[in-house]
Amino acid sequence: MFLSCVKRTGEFFGAGHIVDVLRGSNSQKILKFGHEELTTYGIGSAYSARQWRHIARQLIQKSLLLYNYEHGSLKLTPKAWEVMRGKEAFLGRMEGAKKDHGAVLSHLYQCLWENHPLRQNDFLMNSSLTEDQRQSVLSSFARLGTERLRPVFEDLNGTIPYEELKLLRLHHLCRDQ
Secondary structure, eight states: OHHHHHHHTTTOSOHHHHHHHHHTOOOHHHHHHTGGGSTTTTTTTTSOHHHHHHHHHHHHHTTSEEEETTTTEEEEOHHHHHHHTTSSOOOOOOTTOHHHHHHHHHHHHHHHHTTOOOOTHHHHTTOOSOHHHHHHHHHHHHHHOSSOSHHHHHHTTTOSOHHHHHHHHHHHHHHTO
16 A cells, blocks of 8 residues: 555655555645545555554665655655565564454465465565574474474474464465475
């Protein structure tokens, strides 16, 4: 949604304006530029401005958006176009919605279990673990299996959060497709 809104506003505006469009604001600036007519207008009203700004920071951090310091505008990168075309994925973490993120990971696991293919490279980019930690987790999955997370959690002495285990389990299973 965020990337699409940046595109539809012409890549001339900053994160604050994009957030206002997504949340359906009736500010003078939105009305002046006719952004209330965009298909992305108001489609993100379920999330707070703070949550959208958090997503914007992640998109910049993951090199999907470039921030122009001179003009304060956001520009799409070639990587963003790949995401918008469905060739790459971005699994951002919406601030204050960690339980929802865990549910999404559980649903993705269920999809894999039902033999629906997923691309493995989409998961590691969302992990906050070091390479050594990732290798330890993957090694545990190789030894203990992927059906249950608790044995892996215990094998790693409880040092890796379940959300990270879910991400790496998906990566491990995609690798074996």
